[in-house]
Amino acid sequence: MKKEDCIFCKIAHGDIPSSTIYEDDDFRIILDLGPATRGHALILPKSHYADLFELPQDMAGRVMMLAQKTASVMRDKLSCDGFNLVQNNGESAGQTVFHFHMHLIPRYENDGQNILWKPGSASGEELDIVRKQITE
Numbered sequence: 001m002k003k004e005d006c007i008f009c010k011i012a013h014g015d016i017p018s019s020t021i022y023e024d025d026d027f028r029i030i031l032d033l034g035p036a037t038r039g040h041a042l043i044l045p046k047s048h049y050a051d052l053f054e055l056p057q058d059m060a061g062r063v064m065m066l067a068q069k070t071a072s073v074m075r076d077k078l079s080c081d082g083f084n085l086v087q088n089n090g091e092s093a094g095q096t097v098f099h100f101h102m103h104l105i106p107r108y109e110n111d112g113q114n115i116l117w118k119p120g121s122a123s124g125e126e127l128d129i130v131r132k133q134i135t136e
């Protein structure tokens with residue numbers, strides 16, 4: 001997809017209106033239009049990177065710093081009980097908009113959401129094979 005057609009590029013640059021809760025030269029943080037919970041927000045870099053693998057390392061660091069800062073503000077202002085940081089890469093991982101973004105999801109007791117995975121199982125032998133595949 002061309003960057004000119006990217007909806008998050010347009011939102012990040014202010015060409016499409018959004019509920020912006022933070023903006024600087026390189027990032028915009030907006031409220032998600034289909035919120036998982038009250039306050040669900042998205043950190044968008046203003047430059048187009050499709051996903052985590054395209055994101056430069058220094059930007060990755062800044063995303064995490066922004067996430068921490070914003071989560072702290074939300075905890076104070078929205079009185080949430082918990083917080084999920086979610087970041088999807090690729091269709092199989094649930095990514096639907098192919099412009100890097102980090103989900104900031106405040107959590108509340110009994111909010112009815114389930115953002116955790118279903119645990120599987122693996123033998124020691126299987127873990128060893130995977131460990132070797134990654135590290136060798």
Ligand code: AMP
Pocket residue numbers: 007018030031032033034035087088094095096097098
């Ligand atoms: P993902 O599945 O990780 O790619 O997340 C995409 C997110 O973007 C979803 O949570 C959508 O609700 C959200 N979204 C899509 N379009 C817009 C928009 N125009 N404004 C705000 N959020 C949006």
Ligand code: ZN
Pocket residue numbers: 003006007008009010047048049098099
């Ligand atoms: Zn984009």
